[in-house]
Amino acid sequence: MxxxxxxxxxxxxxxxxxxxxxxxxxxxxxxxxxxxxxxxxxxxxxxxxxxxxxxxxxxxxxxxxxxxxxxxxxxxxxxRSKEEAIFPDHDDTLVRAEAVLNAAPAHEHPLDTVCRGIKEVMKMYAASPAVSVERYRLTREVPTLREREIASVARYERLFTRYLLGHFDERDHHDGNDDPLLAEVAASAVVTAHNHVLRRWLRAGGRGDVETQLDHAFAIVRETFGSNIGAGRAGAEQAPADGQPRSGDGVLVAVARTDAPLPEVMRTIEEALRRR
CATH class of the missing domain: 1.10.10.60 (Homeodomain-like)
Incomplete structure (x- = not known):
């Protein structure tokens, strides 16, 4: 009807x-x-x-x-406080970095994905060079602001460590397996490489080709750690070159000067890993 x-x-x-x-x-x-x-x-x-x-x-x-x-x-x-006001973009940048990780193509090496993710942080600083340079000066002069910046960096490092750990089979996280150690060290190396380039750029007044410098730093990290990190959660395990099983106590301590060139820092970490 x-x-x-x-x-x-x-x-x-x-x-x-x-x-x-x-x-x-x-x-x-x-x-x-x-x-x-x-x-x-x-x-x-x-x-x-x-x-x-x-x-x-x-x-x-x-x-x-x-x-x-x-x-x-x-x-x-x-x-929440006046010191927090000097870092207005970190929350949004962390979300963008995580989005890069979540949208990574299956064929991409996880370390390359992490390097792309942390580039979101550099983009944040490079978008306003004058502001970034002034903020860097303030964080060096005011301990409270420096602590806030360190806490922000730690959030990125935790994000990247979780991502790299997710590309190992969790059933293999046992004594004598270095995968968790490699994931944490590699994530720290990516963050260290980024911060090294960022500080050098800020000290130069926000001038220079920071993108090229960052790619060079990441190439060093990739060469140092890339062959030891699996490219899939259930990917095939890579045997050591000498055919011998690896063992360790799960702790790595490497000491380098804070003003040391990035290649020297990477060599120090690599040599410490080899001595384990």
């Missing part, structure tokens, strides 16, 4: 409602995220300017909020 015209119109409106509302909601979410990041960056810029002119200790949250043209409560909706 045919429906009345007004009933058909109501049915049409009801059936089409989900598809017409999804897009605006998605767009609204994207706009909200963009506005949130914009406000975080504005607050960070205000904080850095005040830190540079008044000093970190003398600057208050109220002053940062006023300089950004917002209320104190708005500041605390975005940051």
């Amino acid at each position: 045919p429906q009345p015209a007004d009933a058909r119109r109501r049915t049409a409106r009801t059936s089409s409602a989900p598809t017409t509302s999804d897009a605006p909601e998605s767009a609204a979410g994207s706009r909200a995220a963009a506005q949130r990041l914009k406000m975080r960056r504005e607050l960070a810029a205000a904080a850095m300017e005040l830190f540079a002119t008044k000093g970190y200790e003398a600057t208050t949250v109220d002053e940062i909020a006023a300089a950004a043209g917002v209320a104190r409560r708005t500041f605390f909706r975005h940051f």
Whole structure:
């Protein structure tokens, strides 16, 4: 039996409602995220300017909020403290780095994937060289900010270590198996290589071809550790070149100068592994 015209119109409106509302909601979410990041960056810029002119200790949250043209409560909706305000992009960058890992093609070597992931961090710094250089100066002068930066770096390192560990068969994580050790050392090496290049770039005032320098550093890491890390969770195991099983106590200690060139740092780690 045919429906009345007004009933058909109501049915049409009801059936089409989900598809017409999804897009605006998605767009609204994207706009909200963009506005949130914009406000975080504005607050960070205000904080850095005040830190540079008044000093970190003398600057208050109220002053940062006023300089950004917002209320104190708005500041605390975005940051928990004034030292956190100087690092507005780390949370979003960590999400992007994790997205790189999650979307990695099956054929890609896991160490190459990790190197691509940490490039998201370098992109964050390179997007605003002047801001990054000033932030580097402040973190060197203020211990609290330095501690905050170290904590941020540790989050990336944990992310990459978990990813590399995921490319080993967990059933083989037993005494005498060096896979977990290699995963942690390799993840640390990638982060160390990145930070070495980043510090050199920042000390040069944010000038230079940082992309080429980073690729060179990663090539050294890949050459040092790449052949020892499996390219799949259940991939075939690689036998040692001498045909002898490896053993170890699961702990590696390597000592190098903080200002040592990256190749020297990599050689120190490699030699320590060989002596185990």
